[in-house]
Amino acid sequence: MTLPTPGLEFLAHVEVELDAPVDLGVTDAGHRRIVPIVGGRVTGERFSGIVVPGGADWQAIQADGAITIDTRYLLRSDDGADVYVRTAGVRAGPPEVLAALARGEEPDPSSYYFRVHATFETSAPRYACMTRVLTVAVAARRASQVVYDAYVVT
Template identity: 50%
Template sequence: MNLEPLADFSIEVGDPLDLGPSPQGHRRIVPVTGGHFSGPRLSGTVLPGGADWQVLHPDGTIAIDTRYTLRTADDAHLHLTTTGLRHGPPEVLRDLAAGRQVPSSAYYFRLFCRFESGDPRYQWLTHTLAVATATRTPDAVRYAAYAIT
C-alpha cells in the first residue's frame, strides 16, 4: 500500500450553527461557502452549499462529517464526503475555537475521503479511497489528500 498525492484542498467555511447538546454529543453545522483544489490529476473549485455536520465530544474531540460538491477544471461535478477527527490539548482547541491561527503540528486532524461522480472521466476516483492531513485556519480548512494505492 502506498500514498499518492491527489490534491491540496482549501475549503472556505462560514460561521457555525450551534444546535447544542444531543444524545450523540454537542452538534454544530459549519457551512461550506466555496474554495478550490489542485493536484496532479484533480483540480477545480469547491461549490458553496455543503457543510460539516460536526459532533463535539466532552473531551474536546470533534467528529468530522462533511458533504460538498466539487467542480473540476474540465467541468465535471464530484460529490465529496469526508469523515475524520480533530483533537488536541485543551488550550490548543480553545485557540482554534476562538479563531486563532495554530500550527497544525499542535493538534491531530485527519480525514478519510470518498468521491462520487457519474462522469466517466472520474470513475477512477469513485473507486479510490483517500486520506488527508488537515489544518484549520480562521476561515478555512486546508488539507492534503492522498490516494491509497
C-alpha cells in the same frame, strides 16, 4: 504470501471556505455544530476545480473538545465535471490548542491531530478512478478555512 505495503500518492490540495458555525447545543446525539461550506479551491495534477457553495460539516463535539468530522459537499472540476465528496475524520489535541482553534486562532498544525478520509461519487467517466480508491488526508483549521492534502492509498 507477501502482501504489498501500501503507499501514498498525492491527489490534491483542498482549501474549503467556511461560514460561521451554527451551534445547535447538546442534542440527543451529543453536542452538534453545523459549519456551512461557502466555496474554495482544489488543485492537483489529477483533479483541479472549485468547491461549490452549499455543503456543510455536521460536527459532533466530544466532552474533551475533540470533534468528529462529517462533511458533504460538491466539487466542480476545471473541465466542468461534478464530483460529490464526503469526508469523515477527527480533530483532537491538547485542550489549550483546541481552545485556540475555537477562538479562530491558527496554531501550528503539528500541535493537534486532524485527519480525514474522503470518498467520491461522480458520473463523469474521466474521474471514475476517484470512486475506486481509498483516500486519506492531513488537515489544518484556519480562521475561515479548512485546508487539507489528500492522498490515494496505493
